[in-house]
């Protein structure tokens with residue numbers, strides 16, 4: 001019996017394209033859906049997704065298409081690779097056409113704005129009978145496309161989903177670790193985008209590695225505090241989907257979120273920066289959502305508060321930095337200190 005199966009990837013941006021090709025490298029028949037019919041036709045003909053992933057030839061067993069019903073018709077494993085804004089709407093589109101036992105895996109690193117919901121929660125609401133998982137980790141699409149050694153995490157409560165994703169995506173340059181902490185893994189992927197904006201901004205302002213290290217370390221404390229409050233496992237944050245993804249996104253100019261922060265630090269306006277980027281930088285929306293959510297939950301997130309002031313209230317960055325660095329020292333406890341210290 002052949003182990004090759006029909007796989008679907010929904011979303012023809014950078015990440016969807018590499019996920020589709022990796023599954024195809026393993027011999028699976030892959031349908032890569034994109035909403036723009038003309039783009040799908042061009043990709044199908046040229047065998048390259050020129051807009052998002054030029055110089056990355058697609059294998060013959062990747063079929064680009066724009067008919068979403070056709071894309072999911074025979075598939076038992078569907079990867080979602082659309083931005084968080086479109087996530088629920090795309091799930092609603094596929095609901096009437098998918099196989100009853102199809103597994104759905106999110107690769108999206110964001111939070112739904114009005115509801116504060118994570119992609120796993122949206123999947124549970126929209127497709128309650130389907131096994132689900134989330135894929136997240138330090139995975140810059142352009143580096144994966146160059147087949148640079150990379151690891152990622154599949155998180156699911158369902159062992160069959162974890163095994164299916166490991167089987168379908170495993171390559172000698174792409175290793176997949178399993179985890180059962182879905183909230184932790186997807187919160188790691190979504191939250192780190194916020195802090196990449198902050199480190200991009202710091203670099204643009206001429207700050208060096210001490211500053212970056214301080215920002216990243218305090219970001220990790222802040223994001224894990226928030227995630228644990230939502231029920232995530234703190235251990236997830238010392239793994240690939242936590243500190244791993246935070247590190248890559250806060251350090252690489254290949255990260256769109258880092259680039260947005262860098263351009264803001266150089267004095268650009270948010271609207272123009274996002275428009276010129278032409279790709280999704282989830283951190284901008286996530287910052288707004290987390291700022292409100294943390295306030296509601298009463299979670300202490302000074303970096304989120306400060307960055308929000310700079311990005312959305314045009315408060316001078318020097319003022320915010322001064323407030324952060326000049327605050328009362330006795331409240332700055334790195335860890336809960338043992339008794340007597």
Ligand SMILES: NC(=O)c1ccc[n+]([C@@H]2O[C@H](COP(=O)([O-])OP(=O)(O)OC[C@H]3O[C@@H](n4cnc5c(N)ncnc54)[C@H](O)[C@@H]3O)[C@@H](O)[C@H]2O)c1
Pocket residue numbers: 011012013014015016034035052081082083084085086090107108109110139140141142278279280282
């Ligand atoms: N690029 C990466 O390195 C990377 C790595 C891991 C995860 N991700 C995550 O994957 C998700 C997608 O990112 P990407 O990098 O592929 O983005 P992208 O900007 O490269 O592409 C987004 C794709 O989604 C499509 N899209 C946008 N709105 C849509 C809608 N309403 N309906 C259908 N399709 C729509 C766009 O046309 C485009 O094809 C994001 O949440 C991102 O954080 C990205």
Ligand SMILES: O=P(O)(O)OC[C@H](O)CO
Pocket residue numbers: 109137138139140141193196245248249254255256257258280281282
């Ligand atoms: O380009 P970014 O900032 O969306 O980051 C890409 C990936 O999430 C890195 O793991």
